[in-house]
Structure formats: structure tokens, C-alpha cells
Amino acid sequence: MVHEYDAVIVGAGGAGLYAALEASKTAKVAVVSKLYPSRSHTGAAQGGIGAALGNLDEDKPEWHAFDTVKGGDYLVDQKAAMILAEDAVRAVYELEHMGLPFSRTENGLIAQRRFGGHTRNLGEAPVRRSCYAADRTGHMILQTLYQQCIKNNVQFYDEFQTVDILLEGTKVAGIVTLELKTGEIHIFRAKAVLFATGGFGRMFKVTSNALANTGDGPGVLARAGIPLMDMEFYQFHPTGILGMGILITEGVRGEGGILRNNSGEPFMKRYAPTLLDLAPRDMVSRAIMTEIAAGKGIRGDKKIDDYVFLDATHLGRETVEAKIPDIADFCRTYLGIDPAEKPMPVQPTADYAMGGIPTDVDGRVTDGTTLWEGLYAAGECACVSVHGANRLGTNSLVDLIVFGRRAGQDIARYVKNAKLSALPEDGAQRFTNFRNKLTDGKKGPHPGPLYKEMQETMMANVGVYRTEAKMKQAVKDVQNLRHQFAELRLEDTSRQFNSDLLGILELENLLDLSYITAVSALNRQESRGAHSREDFPERDDGTWLKHTLAGFENPHTSQQHPAEAQVAIRYKEVDTSVWTPKPRTY
Amino acid sequence: MNITVRIQRYNPQMDKAPYNQDYSVSVQPEDRVLDALIEIKRNLDGSLAFRRSCAHGVCGSDAMIINGKNRLACKTLIQDVVQAEGELVSIQPLQHLPVERDLMVNQDTFFSNYRSVQPFLLSKAGLSTSQGNFTPAAAPSTTLIPDDAPQTPESLAARGEYIQSPEDRALFDEATKCILCAACYSACPILDKNPNFIGPAAIVQAARFIFDSRDTGLEPRLKVLDNPDGVWPCENHFECTKACPREIKITKLINQTNRLIKKYREERGEVINDGVAQSS
Numbered sequence: 001m002v003h004e005y006d007a008v009i010v011g012a013g014g015a016g017l018y019a020a021l022e023a024s025k026t027a028k029v030a031v032v033s034k035l036y037p038s039r040s041h042t043g044a045a046q047g048g049i050g051a052a053l054g055n056l057d058e059d060k061p062e063w064h065a066f067d068t069v070k071g072g073d074y075l076v077d078q079k080a081a082m083i084l085a086e087d088a089v090r091a092v093y094e095l096e097h098m099g100l101p102f103s104r105t106e107n108g109l110i111a112q113r114r115f116g117g118h119t120r121n122l123g124e125a126p127v128r129r130s131c132y133a134a135d136r137t138g139h140m141i142l143q144t145l146y147q148q149c150i151k152n153n154v155q156f157y158d159e160f161q162t163v164d165i166l167l168e169g170t171k172v173a174g175i176v177t178l179e180l181k182t183g184e185i186h187i188f189r190a191k192a193v194l195f196a197t198g199g200f201g202r203m204f205k206v207t208s209n210a211l212a213n214t215g216d217g218p219g220v221l222a223r224a225g226i227p228l229m230d231m232e233f234y235q236f237h238p239t240g241i242l243g244m245g246i247l248i249t250e251g252v253r254g255e256g257g258i259l260r261n262n263s264g265e266p267f268m269k270r271y272a273p274t275l276l277d278l279a280p281r282d283m284v285s286r287a288i289m290t291e292i293a294a295g296k297g298i299r300g301d302k303k304i305d306d307y308v309f310l311d312a313t314h315l316g317r318e319t320v321e322a323k324i325p326d327i328a329d330f331c332r333t334y335l336g337i338d339p340a341e342k343p344m345p346v347q348p349t350a351d352y353a354m355g356g357i358p359t360d361v362d363g364r365v366t367d368g369t370t371l372w373e374g375l376y377a378a379g380e381c382a383c384v385s386v387h388g389a390n391r392l393g394t395n396s397l398v399d400l401i402v403f404g405r406r407a408g409q410d411i412a413r414y415v416k417n418a419k420l421s422a423l424p425e426d427g428a429q430r431f432t433n434f435r436n437k438l439t440d441g442k443k444g445p446h447p448g449p450l451y452k453e454m455q456e457t458m459m460a461n462v463g464v465y466r467t468e469a470k471m472k473q474a475v476k477d478v479q480n481l482r483h484q485f486a487e488l489r490l491e492d493t494s495r496q497f498n499s500d501l502l503g504i505l506e507l508e509n510l511l512d513l514s515y516i517t518a519v520s521a522l523n524r525q526e527s528r529g530a531h532s533r534e535d536f537p538e539r540d541d542g543t544w545l546k547h548t549l550a551g552f553e554n555p556h557t558s559q560q561h562p563a564e565a566q567v568a569i570r571y572k573e574v575d576t577s578v579w580t581p582k583p584r585t586y
Numbered sequence: 587m588n589i590t591v592r593i594q595r596y597n598p599q600m601d602k603a604p605y606n607q608d609y610s611v612s613v614q615p616e617d618r619v620l621d622a623l624i625e626i627k628r629n630l631d632g633s634l635a636f637r638r639s640c641a642h643g644v645c646g647s648d649a650m651i652i653n654g655k656n657r658l659a660c661k662t663l664i665q666d667v668v669q670a671e672g673e674l675v676s677i678q679p680l681q682h683l684p685v686e687r688d689l690m691v692n693q694d695t696f697f698s699n700y701r702s703v704q705p706f707l708l709s710k711a712g713l714s715t716s717q718g719n720f721t722p723a724a725a726p727s728t729t730l731i732p733d734d735a736p737q738t739p740e741s742l743a744a745r746g747e748y749i750q751s752p753e754d755r756a757l758f759d760e761a762t763k764c765i766l767c768a769a770c771y772s773a774c775p776i777l778d779k780n781p782n783f784i785g786p787a788a789i790v791q792a793a794r795f796i797f798d799s800r801d802t803g804l805e806p807r808l809k810v811l812d813n814p815d816g817v818w819p820c821e822n823h824f825e826c827t828k829a830c831p832r833e834i835k836i837t838k839l840i841n842q843t844n845r846l847i848k849k850y851r852e853e854r855g856e857v858i859n860d861g862v863a864q865s866s
Contacts, residue, residue: 036693038766039637039645053746054719093718096747099707099800101755101762108749109716133762139644140762147706181686210640211624243616246642329833330642333661334616448628491632496599497687500632 001184002423005030005155006415007192008175010162010217012037014138014397015379015404016196017145018091019363020154022408023192027415030188032157032177034212034502037146041198041210042400045138046249046326048130049401050118050394051088055109056128061085063121064129066579068395071117071280072354072388073529073539074581075230075547075574080361082578084386084395084402091401092131100144102133113323114254115393117280117586126278130394135249135324138397160186161502162216163431165193165224165375166424172374173421176428180502183495185428191418192411194376195221195357196404202506203514204350205459206305208240208247212506217381218357219509222516223562226375227367227551227570229383230355231513232521232531235391236464238284240349241334242307248327248346250393252339253277255323257312259288260343261296267308275586282390282530283586285348289464298345304460309343316340348464352396353380354387354530355520358549358572363407367549368572374418378407385547388574389529438504444489447507450481454507454514462518467534471522478514482563485511508562512552519567520550541581547572588612589668591622592676593634597687604685606676615665619652619675623659623689636689643831646767650689651678656769656829680772682781696768699784702810703792708802709748716746754799761794761839763832770826770836782815786826786836789817793839796846804850812847814861820844 005028009016012033023029031037052059064085069076096102096110103111112128120127133140149156157177164176166187174189197217201209218228238259239248253259258266259277271287272279279287288308291297297306312320317340320328324339331337331344357377358367361384365375379400386399454477461474485508492500526540527533549572552565591611596604609630611622620638627634636659637647643661652662653671667675683691770786777783792811795801804811811817817840826836848858857863 035639035645035647036697039639039647041640041645043765044640044642044644052719055716059719089719093745093747097707097709099709099795099798101758101798102747104750104752104755106752108751108754110747134759136644136763139765143762144707150701151704151706210645212639244642326644333643334663446629446632448625451628494597494599494633496597497635497690499627499635503627503632 002187002189003030004420005188005190007194007411008032008188008190009194009196010175011040011196011198011379012156013040013196013198013379013400014042014141014145015400016194017142017149018401018404019194019196019378019408019411021145021148021152022405023411024152024154026412030155030157031149032160032162032175032188034159034161034180034216036158037156038142040142041213043139043142044208044210044247045397046135046247047115047251047254048113048132048137048394049088049092049397050115050129050392051092051131051398052085052129053089053092053110053112053131055105056112057120059120059127059129061089063119063127064088066122067118068386068392069388069579070123070584071392072390073584074545074576075385075388075528077385077575078578079575080384080386083361084398087402087406088398091405095141095144095401098144098148100133100140102131113251114278116250116253116278116284117275117392118394126275130251130254132251135251135326141397141401161505162220163505164427165220166427167224167372168421170370170372171421172372173423174427176431178431180497183498185431187423187427189420189423191415191420192374192376194363194378194407194411195381196377196379197381199353199380200510200513201350203454203458203510203517205455206240206243206245206347207350208237208245209350214506215381215509215513216506217377219512221357222512222552225551226365226372227358227549228356228516229358229367229547229549229572230385231353231517231550232524232548233354233389233529234350234517235281235352235354235530236285236348237281237351238288238348239310239346241330242345242347244334245349246330246334247349247351248310248344249324250281252310252312252324252327255319256315257310259284260309260311261291262298262300263296267291267296272586279586280390280392282532285464286532288348304463305347307345307347310346311343312339313341313343350459352391354383354385354389354391356381356383358383361406362410363403364410374414376407376411378403389531435501438488438490438501439493440489442489444487446491447488447504450484451507454478454481454511458514458518462521465532465534466521468522471518474518475515475522478511478518479563482511482515486563516550516567520548520569523569524548545574545576545581547574587615589622589664589673589675591626592674593688594678595688596685598685613664615668617664618660619662619664619667619677620648620659622664622675635687644765646765649680649767649769649772649831651680651772656680656773658767658769658831661831680768682772682774682777683768693768696771696785696787699788700766700791702784703788703807705791705795707795707798707800708806709800710802713800714749716749718746748800750799757799758794758797760834761790761797763834764790764794765832767831769829769831773825773829775823775825776819776821780815780819783819784810784816786840789840789843790834790836793843796843804846808847808850811843812851812859814859817844817847818858818860
């Protein structure tokens with residue numbers, strides 16, 4: 001079945017819905033998502049949206065932009081960071097007018113709180129910048145944008161998995177999707193396609209990410225020969241619930257929560273004397289892993305799965321229940337702990353990809369030399385780059401509302417004059433062959449062990465601290481798994497609601513992205529932001545102040561033997577036109 | 587530990603009727619029921635169908651009936667179920683919605699009821715806003731937008747936020763927690779006898795806006811709520827409140843909405859439209 005639209009949005013989280021809302025004002029738009037929109041992972045974001053409203057402390061977008069650049073260890077494109085900070089203010093007011101129920105100040109303004117790395121006047125002291133709705137800000141964004149899409153009659157195709165992009169040269173023609181309900185293939189022909197498929201934290205063993213966060217957009221585009229940018233920069237959030245990875249918002253530390261080691265010491269004072277527990281996430285995660293390696297984790301066994309305590313007991317029950325009610329609920333449900341009475345056991349958890357599909361500030365996909373006409377990306381799957389080597393807390397929500405909105409506006413402009421491209425005759429061929437092979441009657445292994453091995457090698461070898469030997473091991477392991485992937489067969493051969501098939505498609509995306517991540521990480525011989533190498537402990541601006549572009553070589557010929565596709569690396573300049581890179585201390 | 591998970595299977599394309607299938611699964615006591623389902627799916631039986639995403643109780647994908655209770659598989663720990671109910675864990679799909687396959691139900695009715703209450707802000711005219719922090723010098727202050735000013739979100743984005751006191755914000759806080767998981771819809775005994783009842787979640791979503799000081803409130807939603815299939819069928823069984831994984835006091839919100847409708851009708855000398863009341 002073929003559908004025709006001006007624009008198709010793939011993914012129905014914050015970025016996708018905001019873009020759909022903007023684009024559908026003047027264009028015929030469809031939103032295609034593998035989930036019901038309200039299930040998207042934007043809904044799990046807790047702490048807030050950074051925006052210089054200045055409701056409680058004096059604040060300026062310029063300060064927000066500077067913090068973003070410094071937080072990203074100067075790998076941020078600086079003009080993009082200015083746009084991020086300025087548009088954040090507009091987008092927050094706009095969301096509030098759409099009904100987003102922000103928490104309020106005494107004066108009835110949007111309430112704001114402190115967050116890691118957000119400072120007054122270029123690093124002087126923490127500033128209250130994070131606009132929040134208790135500890136469920138993402139949930140409120142997702143609900144509000146979905147509500148507005150309903151109000152504006154946006155067309156949804158729920159539970160459709162996107163399996164391929166159709167290009168005419170470097171110009172978008174459409175996408176190939178699988179309707180999960182029927183097993184039928186639907187082709188969407190469109191002038192513009194936006195990928196807003198979110199993250200891919202499921203490549204790691206301990207992650208805050210949803211099971212659905214499998215990098216479907218970047219996976220599809222990488223296999224079509226589009227390079228991905230800065231994939232070696234993956235953020236480990238310092239405070240995930242022990243073993244499960246469920247996030248404990250940085251807002252807990254924003255409200256005054258303190259990290260403690262096994263002797264009760266508030267150890268962050270030794271690592272970030274000014275910002276303490278509100279230092280950027282990469283530094284706090286490293287501090288925790290350093291404590292653990294020194295035997296100062298709570299168990300004290302120096303193993304990488306040891307943990308520390310996040311102490312909120314001194315905040316009082318009233319603050320806990322009012323400011324972090326959902327966190328309190330998670331702790332009671334999963335740990336049997338009341339955070340008003342006992343400290344929370346936490347460890348770093350894979351949380352956010354700074355890298356992804358390279359775009360400009362209007363969401364248009366470009367690697368700096370080629371522009372893929374009509375192709376867009378926004379949100380976590382994209383890389384503008386405003387996060388550089390390390391994202392600041394709240395800036396994920398800022399990214400998706402600012403660039404989702406901007407991409408939607410640009411799509412509306414673009415489709416007015418653009419023409420539909422011709423569809424290739426055999427657009428669905430690759431996927432049909434793939435599915436036929438999976439159901440060819442041969443016996444093959446379950447995907448379970450592959451999932452497990454991928455997540456374990458990525459966690460152990462491409463984690464908070466990295467070395468050449470470890471990353472080489474990961475590259476080797478993942479490459480083996482990509483070969484084994486070809487042996488998998490579907491146990492479930494029915495067409496309707498075949499989630500076995502969906503699981504294998506997701507695994508394919510994760511394996512390809514794990515491979516690109518590990519290769520990119522091994523390639524970068526310095527430490528910067530979240531990429532921290534024990535064998536190259538210093539930042540090296542002379543050689544490495546540049547973005548990585550990593551793409552599959554010969555993607556078309558390699559379709560016969562996908563695991564043979566090798567990664568080629570190129571570089572792209574970083575925009576440092578506003579602030580000169582300096583050493584990063586807090 | 588080893589437990590037996592008994593799952594109601596049904597693929598309408600292949601099976602004449604639902605049947606139970608037992609799986610023996612090795613789990614940790616602190617695992618979620620969802621972990622057991624994932625273990626089955628990945629390593630024992632790839633054909634098992636269920637929805638899941640966030641795995642920590644915020645996305646609303648995996649509501650199902652576990653040992654007779656409507657709950658989220660990702661918010662239910664094995665140890666809690668086993669301790670209270672033994673080492674046989676039985677799982678069925680939600681009620682009141684047609685089964686699509688195994689534990690997946692068709693949510694069309696649930697979401698169309700949700701849509702019917704206009705679950706979006708219908709902002710009042712003449713709301714106060716701050717000036718907004720568009721220039722570094724501007725201190726936030728309160729100004730009243732003239733009544734003839736255009737009220738679209740676009741034009742208002744050039745100003746700051748609507749002013750809302752913390753007290754007004756608190757009035758609808760409870761309702762904002764809903765994740766549309768449909769556990770309440772499955773738990774509601776009214777839907778056993780009246781499948782046209784709009785259901786608890788839709789009323790919660792209506793209340794979310796009716797009690798928001800920025801919204802025009804009840805009037806635009808009156809037709810759907812003040813209706814024999816609207817709020818009135820509720821008999822205060824509290825099953826929705828018990829089932830809600832977000833601990834929303836749903837029955838209380840339904841009663842608050844009922845009272846508001848009654849008050850609205852009384853003030854106008856009108857009768858509520860519950861299919862029973864007569865004008866005197």
C-alpha cells in the first residue's frame with residue numbers, strides 16, 4: 001500500500017510531535033510511530049527544561065549557551081548553542097500556553113530549579129534555570145504535545161515500524177514501514193521525512209532507556225550510507241537505581257541531595273569544589289567510578305557494578321513528596337526504600353546519545369558537504385551538535401522542543417515548493433528479502449543471547465572509563481554478533497502482531513549502532529567529555545577538536561552480506577566562533 | 587528462584603478460543619513480572635505477544651491482569667506477587683477491550699473516549715501573563731492582555747507565561763499523573779454491564795482541564811460528560827482507584843466532576859442528563 005503526504009514524521013515523542021504540530025499547520029503530515037504516541041520515552045524525562053526565563057534568579061540565554069558549550073567540553077557548535085538557548089525561552093512559553101502544567105513560584109510564574117552545570121554569569125555559581133513540573137516534566141511535555149496534535153487533527157499511524165528510507169540520489173522519496181497489526185508493508189511517499197526516533201541506550205546492559213529505545217532511525221539511515229556524527233560520546237547518568245538503571249533525576253541534587261561513599265563522605269567536593277554535586281554528568285559519573293575503583297563504593301569490592309549512596313534524607317518529607325514524588329514512588333516500588341528516610345543506592349546508567357544523525361539548526365540532515373534534500377532529524381537521534389562531548393541536564397528536553405519545533409517550521413516552508421520524488425520500483429525489496437529469509441523454515445537461534453552479549457560487552461568495554469584494549473574487544477565482540485545475527489530465524493511466522501520480527505529489527509539497529517559507536521570510540525585518541533580514556537587522559541584540541549563522522553562503506557553492495565559493511569571515518573569542523581576553548585573546571 | 591507463569595494465549599487468526607500456557611522461568615525475587623515475560627519472549631517462546639516500553643511505570647504500555655488484579659507488569663515485583671499469592675503467576679489481558687493477540691488488547695475505544703472529552707487546553711480569554719524574559723533587562727511582571735488581543739499560542743509566545751498560583755496549580759495536579767494505561771478501564775465493574783460508559787480515564791482527563799484555572803472548563807465538555815454514558819453510570823465501586831498504578835484518586839475526581847455538573851445545572855435551573863432525572 002502506498003500513501004502520499006507532504007511530510008512524514010517518524011517517531012511520536014517530543015521532537016516528532018512538536019515538528020508534526022508545526023508542519024501540519026500548512027502541510028499534509030502523517031506521524032508514523034512504532035508505539036502509541038503517549039508511550040514514547042520523552043514521557044520518562046523527569047527534571048526539567050533549561051530556559052533562561054529568569055523567574056527566580058537573573059538569567060540570560062547567553063549564559064545558558066555558554067554553560068552548554070563548556071559542559072560539552074567545547075565540542076558544541078557554538079552558534080547552534082546560542083539558538084538553543086534563545087529558542088528555549090520561546091518554546092517554554094509556547095508550551096505553557098498550550099497547557100503544560102508547570103510547577104509555579106509564589107508569584108504564579110513557571111518554577112525553576114538548579115541543575116548540573118547551569119550557572120550564572122559564565123560559571124560563577126549555580127542558577128535556577130530548569131523549568132519543571134514536579135519530577136515528571138517529560139510526561140507533561142509528551143501529554144501536552146499529544147493533546148495539541150489531537151486538537152489539530154494530526155494524522156497518526158500507530159504501531160508502524162519504519163524499516164527503510166527511500167532516496168532518489170540524495171533526495172528523499174519516502175519510507176518503507178511495517179504495520180505491526182497486519183504484517184503488511186506500507187510505503188509512505190513524501191517530500192520531507194523527519195526522523196525523531198529517540199535514543200539507543202538499549203545497547204548497554206544498565207540503562208535508563210525504554211525497551212523501545214533501539215535507534216531505529218539512525219540504524220536505517222546508517223545502512224543507507226548516511227554517516228553518523230560523534231557516536232563515541234555516550235552519556236552515563238551518574239544516578240541510576242542500582243542494577244535496574246531507572247533514572248533518579250538530577251533534580252534530587254538540584255534540590256540539595258548529596259552523593260556519599262561508604263564512609264559517608266560527600267566526595268564530590270574533591271572533584272568539583274565549586275559546583276559539588278551539581279557538576280556536569282560526565283564528571284560526576286567518573287567521580288563515582290573513581291570512588292568505586294578505590295574501594296570506596298558501598299560494597300567496597302572495587303567491581304564496576306558497585307554503587308554509592310544518593311542522600312536526600314536531610315531534605316525532609318515535605319520536599320521529597322512535593323518536588324520528587326515519582327522518584328519516591330520508584331524507590332518504594334523497586335527498592336523498598338523511602339528516600340525521606342534512607343539514602344538511595346545509585347550507579348551510573350547509560351542515558352543519552354550525544355551523537356546521532358548530523359543536522360543543521362533547522363533539522364536538515366547534512367554532514368557539512370552533502371545535504372540530503374527533504375531529509376530531517378530532531379531530538380536524541382539527531383546531532384546538531386548542541387551537546388558536544390557531554391550533555392547538560394535538562395538540555396535533552398530543550399533540544400527536542402527547540403529543534404523539533406524548528407524542523408517542523410522548516411518542513412512547512414520546504415514542502416510548499418518541493419516536488420515528490422519518484423519512488424524506486426522495488427522499494428520494499430530489501431525488507432521483503434530480509435523477512436523471507438527469517439521465515440525460510442530453517443532453524444535458527446533465539447535473539448536473546450545476542451542481546452545479552454551485546455549489552456554486556458558495550459557496558460564493560462565502552463563505558464565510563466575506556467582503554468584501547470577494551471574498545472578493541474568490543475569492536476571484535478560486536479562484529480561477531482553481527483555475523484551471528486545472520487543465522488537468526490523467526491520462531492513466530494505469523495503476520496499479525498509479530499513482535500518477534502520487531503525484536504529482530506530492533507536488534508539489527510542496535511548491533512549496527514554499537515559497532516559504529518565502538519569503532520568511533522576506539523578511533524578518538526583523547527579524553528573529552530563523556531569519552532574518557534585511561535590511555536589518553538588529556539583533551540587534545542590540537543588534533544581532536546573536531547566532530548567524528550562514521551558511516552558504513554559501500555552500503556549498497558554490502559546489503560548482500562550486511563555484517564561485512566565496514567565503518568569509514570571522516571571529520572567535520574567544530575564552530576568555536578563565540579568562546580575560545582579553555583580547560584574545563586568547576 | 588523458579589516460578590511458573592501461566593499466560594492466557596490467543597491469536598484470533600489461528601485459535602478458536604483463548605487457552606492457558608505455562609512457562610517455567612528462572613527469575614530473581616526482585617525482578618519485575620515484565621522481566622519474566624521478556625525472558626520467556628527472548629529465550630523460550632518468541633511467539634508470545636505483549637506491549638512494553640519504559641519498564642518503570644511511566645509509559646502505560648504493559649497494563650495487564652496479574653493474579654486477578656489490573657496492574658503494570660513493570661511495576662509489579664515477582665517477590666511481592668509470590669509472597670502474597672504463591673509461585674504460580676497467572677496473567678491475562680485487560681478486560682473490556684478486544685484481545686488482538688495474547689496480552690495485547692485493541693485500545694481504539696479507550697482512546698476514542700479519551701479524545702471525546704477534548705483533552706487539551708481551551709484557554710480562557712483575558713488571562714494574565716508575565717512579560718517574558720526576551721531582553722536581559724526585563725523583570726517578570728504581570729500585565730493583562732487586552733480582551734481584543736488574539737489568543738493563539740503563536741501570538742502569546744511573544745509574551746511570558748500565563749500566571750497561575752501554586753494553589754490553582756494544585757487543584758488539578760492529581761489528574762496530570764494519568765498515563766493512559768487503561769488499568770482503570772479494565773477494572774471498572776460498570777463496563778461489565780454498560781460497554782458504552784465513557785470510563786474512568788476519560789473523566790480523569792476531562793477533570794485535568796476542567797479544574798485548570800487557565801481553561802474555559804466544564805462548558806465545552808458538558809455534552810460528553812453530562813450524559814447517560816458520561817459521568818453518571820459510576821457507582822463508586824472504587825475499583826479504578828485501587829487499580830491505578832499512578833495512585834490517582836480516580837473515584838474522587840469523578841465525584842468532584844459530578845458535583846460540578848450538578849451545581850452548574852442547578853444554577854441554571856436545569857436537570858442533569860443522567861437518563862433518569864426529570865425536571866420538576
